[in-house]
Amino acid sequence: MRWLTQMSGQVVHAIKAAIVERSYFDKASNTIQATGIDDDDIADDALVYEPVGVAFRAPVETRALLVHEMADETKPSVAGFDMRGSRPTTDPAGGDVPEGCGGLHYLGAWRVYVDDAGRTYLGGAADTSEPALLGGTFVTLYDAHVHSSPFGPTGAPAVSAASAKSTKIFLV
Amino acid sequence: MALNPSGLTSDFTAFFASPPITVVDDEVDTTASRAACAQEWADAMQSYASAIVPASTTVAAAAATLSTSLASAFALADASTAFDSAMLAFATTVGSGMAGFTAVPPPAPLGVSTLLATTQSTHAAAAAAFTSKIDTWMRTGTATPIPSGSPVNWS
Numbered sequence: 374m375r376w377l378t379q380m381s382g383q384v385v386h387a388i389k390a391a392i393v394e395r396s397y398f399d400k401a402s403n404t405i406q407a408t409g410i411d412d413d414d415i416a417d418d419a420l421v422y423e424p425v426g427v428a429f430r431a432p433v434e435t436r437a438l439l440v441h442e443m444a445d446e447t448k449p450s451v452a453g454f455d456m457r458g459s460r461p462t463t464d465p466a467g468g469d470v471p472e473g474c475g476g477l478h479y480l481g482a483w484r485v486y487v488d489d490a491g492r493t494y495l496g497g498a499a500d501t502s503e504p505a506l507l508g509g510t511f512v513t514l515y516d517a518h519v520h521s522s523p524f525g526p527t528g529a530p531a532v533s534a535a536s537a538k539s540t541k542i543f544l545v
Numbered sequence: 546m547a548l549n550p551s552g553l554t555s556d557f558t559a560f561f562a563s564p565p566i567t568v569v570d571d572e573v574d575t576t577a578s579r580a581a582c583a584q585e586w587a588d589a590m591q592s593y594a595s596a597i598v599p600a601s602t603t604v605a606a607a608a609a610t611l612s613t614s615l616a617s618a619f620a621l622a623d624a625s626t627a628f629d630s631a632m633l634a635f636a637t638t639v640g641s642g643m644a645g646f647t648a649v650p651p652p653a654p655l656g657v658s659t660l661l662a663t664t665q666s667t668h669a670a671a672a673a674a675f676t677s678k679i680d681t682w683m684r685t686g687t688a689t690p691i692p693s694g695s696p697v698n699w700s
Contacts, residue, residue: 519573519575521563521564521565521566521578522564522582523560523561523564523582523585523586524579524582524619524624524628525564525575525578525579525582525583525619525620526566526573526575526578526579
């Protein structure tokens with residue numbers, strides 16, 4: 374039983390809820406300094422594990438779940454953050470967030486919202502009155518457009534707008 | 546009875562503000578649009594010269610020819626020379642209708658290229674510039690009474 378008591382103590386110390394006091398975000402690391410919720414222990418340089426290719430700097434006062442390697446409190450890592458307190462509770466239009474919808478948020482507002490039809494709203498507002506331009510279609514229209522003039526219609530633009538098309542972002 | 550520059554300015558202002566353009570099946574009909582623009586020029590010039598002194602019986606005919614000529618001119622990459630030629634043909638035809646006079650059209654080219662090289666800030670300003678150019682030029686045409694008399698400038 375002694376070993377069990379020791380082990381349960383290790384488990385208790387292996388996982389701990391904490392509040393982010395500071396965060397550090399540089400080329401070498403994405404780390405936080407956090408204070409335990411149930412005690413005043415301070416965890417320094419807790420390494421934030423993040424999905425491959427995705428990185429955000431943690432906001433101060435975010436609740437973090439610390440995991441201590443081998444129950445060693447000098448080796449904290451962050452298994453995840455709980456952003457419920459600041460996560461938007463409605464979709465950008467103010468309704469319930471439907472299943473399959475969500476996105477990137479900060480300070481209680483959606484910054485990028487993707488609905489279940491793949492519509493993407495940058496800036497968080499579900500304002501469909503300002504859709505993005507389709508670059509290819511726009512260039513086709515622009516390159517063929519003419520103006521009326523007292524000497525008859527002008528010719529099409531001498532310079533194509535094709536060079537303005539993004540080579541990295543594509544819309545449908 | 547005289548040339549009517551104020552009417553020409555008025556006609557040009559309205560025309561320049563909204564040149565006609567013909568769209569068929571969401572496509573600009575360039576030929577029809579040029580023809581419509583040419584007709585606007587011809588109509589304006591006909592109104593301007595309809596009461597020219599000495600009186601001419603061929604203003605309407607001159608305007609009809611002007612419309613056709615300008616429609617062809619507007620198809621050119623640089624219409625200025627053909628525009629000048631069309632206006633000279635207009636003046637020549639107007640002069641030919643001055644019964645009792647030997648008319649000589651304006652001796653120098655109109656020189657519309659100088660106008661086209663300058664950007665005007667408003668349609669009214671452009672209309673005024675074109676009117677001034679055309680009116681000044683038309684008044685260099687002369688008519689000499691038959692059988693004798695001193696030549697007078699068109700007015």
